[in-house]
Amino acid sequence: MKELTDVIEFITPKEMAKELEVAPETLRKYVNLFDKLSEKDFFKRDNQNARIYTAEDKVLLKRFIELKEMPSETVESAVQKLVDESNATIETPNVLEIDSKQNEDSEVFQQLALLQSNMLGEYKSLIDQVLEDNKELKEGMKELMENQKAQMEELAKKESDREKKYKEELERIQKENEPVKKGFFARMFGK
Missing domain, CATH: 1.20.5 (Single alpha-helices involved in coiled-coils or other helix-helix interfaces)
Incomplete structure (x- = not known):
């Protein structure tokens, strides 16, 4: 049997709401705010126009919930920060979509992609640490x-x-x- 690779698993809105420990209506309200502030459908939709979420969306929504709990943030400002970050990420060129004519440079680009991926992982861990520190400070x-x-x-x-x-x-x-x-x-x- 052939093993599938590069398969994206999607999460239904009901499952996502359960994983985030919010009501489906609350999730819908948050997602509509993302759509409004990004001026497009921020999250993917299926053939029946129902929203579907990826694992990356789950991480983003968890981060949003942590951000909005911070005393200095409103729901709108937390959404705006994440939309702005997402737009900045979208505007950066995707290193993996390099034309096949440039095969001789592919190793360099792969190293850059790996470096970029590592940096993003470090940024995420730093953000997670700051959020954890803020949570501990709030409890203290x-x-x-x-x-x-x-x-x-x-x-x-x-x-x-x-x-x-x-x-x-x-x-x-x-x-x-x-x-x-x-x-x-x-x-x-x-x-």
Whole structure:
């Protein structure tokens, strides 16, 4: 049996939504935003005009979800960044589509393609590391804020207790210094 090579596996929208852990409607909203900002169908469609996704699309959409979670990003700005990156990638010449007339240079181009592929892998790992660092920073900030909130609540409780004790002491002192009321006969006879 012949082994197939260069076969692209496609992922249905329902499967993609499940893998990304979002609702299909949410995925559709995100994808429509990609189409709007790129001014074309950003993702491929099948013969029935239904969207289909590749493994590369899955990586891109996961990256989008991580980007949009960052405090400095909106959904639109995250999509725009990825669309711009994709356009920049599309505009770079594909080294593997070299004319067969240039066979003598093919080895050089293959080395360049390998180098470019390695660089892209390094960039991806750097981006993944930055995203992971941002995630850890976000978790650390959340923990710090929770600790600070607990400390503030403890201080507020101590202050409330102190205020209560102060009022009780004030009432006690006022009662001690309150003049004793004398009856009519005691006032009359000075006793």
